[in-house]
Amino acid sequence: MKSLIQLKVNGDLFEIAVASNRTLLEALRYECHLTGSKQGCDMGDCGACTVLIDGVPIQACITLAMDCVGKDIVTVEGIAKHNEPHPVQIAWNNQGASQCGYCTPGFMVVAKWLFDRNPDPTEEEIKTALSGNICRCTGYTKIICAMKEAIEIMNDKQSAMK
Numbered sequence: 001m002k003s004l005i006q007l008k009v010n011g012d013l014f015e016i017a018v019a020s021n022r023t024l025l026e027a028l029r030y031e032c033h034l035t036g037s038k039q040g041c042d043m044g045d046c047g048a049c050t051v052l053i054d055g056v057p058i059q060a061c062i063t064l065a066m067d068c069v070g071k072d073i074v075t076v077e078g079i080a081k082h083n084e085p086h087p088v089q090i091a092w093n094n095q096g097a098s099q100c101g102y103c104t105p106g107f108m109v110v111a112k113w114l115f116d117r118n119p120d121p122t123e124e125e126i127k128t129a130l131s132g133n134i135c136r137c138t139g140y141t142k143i144i145c146a147m148k149e150a151i152e153i154m155n156d157k158q159s160a161m162k
Contacts, residue, residue: 005069009034010078018065025049025060028075036076036105040134047133050106051075057113057132076105079112086112087157091149099137106133111147119154121147 002017009032016031028034028051037060040048044062051060052074079086088111091097098104107130114121114129121129126147135143 003066005066007032007065007068007073008071009073010075016065020064020066022065023061024051024053024058024063024065024068024073027065028060028073034075034077037109038102038105040102045134046103047106047110048103050109050133052109052113055113055116057110059132074109074112076108079108086150087153088112088115088146088150090153091146092143095142095146095149097138097142097146103133103135103137107135107143111150114147115150115154119158120151123148 002019004015004017007014007016007027009028014032016027018027018031025037025039028037029039037051038048039061040046042061044059047059049060050057052058052072053063053068054071080089086108088108092104092108110129110133114126118125123144126144130140130143130147
């Protein structure tokens with residue numbers, strides 16, 4: 001049996017019918033048609049499915065969709081503002097931080113969360129924040145470089161606003 005629920009995702013309301021055991025990841029991908037969050041391990045270990053729920057990074061593959069009613073969900077599709085890429089998205093591209101790209105959405109969502117909390121993190125803080133995400137391709141060097149470039153982009157934007 002399915003229940004009709006509303007999810008607020010990236011500022012938009014989605015009214016969807018879900019079974020009680022439907023994960024948030026499945027609901028996002030198959031009912032809301034937001035395919036940015038990736039289905040990796042299905043155990044909450046790899047971070048490819050990471051989304052923000054009420055501003056906190058959560059693995060969508062082990063979170064029930066029904067438990068997210070009334071919460072604010074942000075996926076990788078929602079981190080850009082007004083069709084302008086988030087600085088982490090720009091830096092990721094500039095640094096070539098993706099190889100296969102499967103892990104990228106989860107890393108970017110966590111990066112946004114980190115930058116929202118701390119706009120000028122140290123390299124150690126970056127590594128700690130990203131520790132719940134696994135990349136099997138890059139060796140992380142370009143990911144860390146992209147995070148540092150994103151900080152520079154955000155600082156340049158702040159300077160330009162003054």
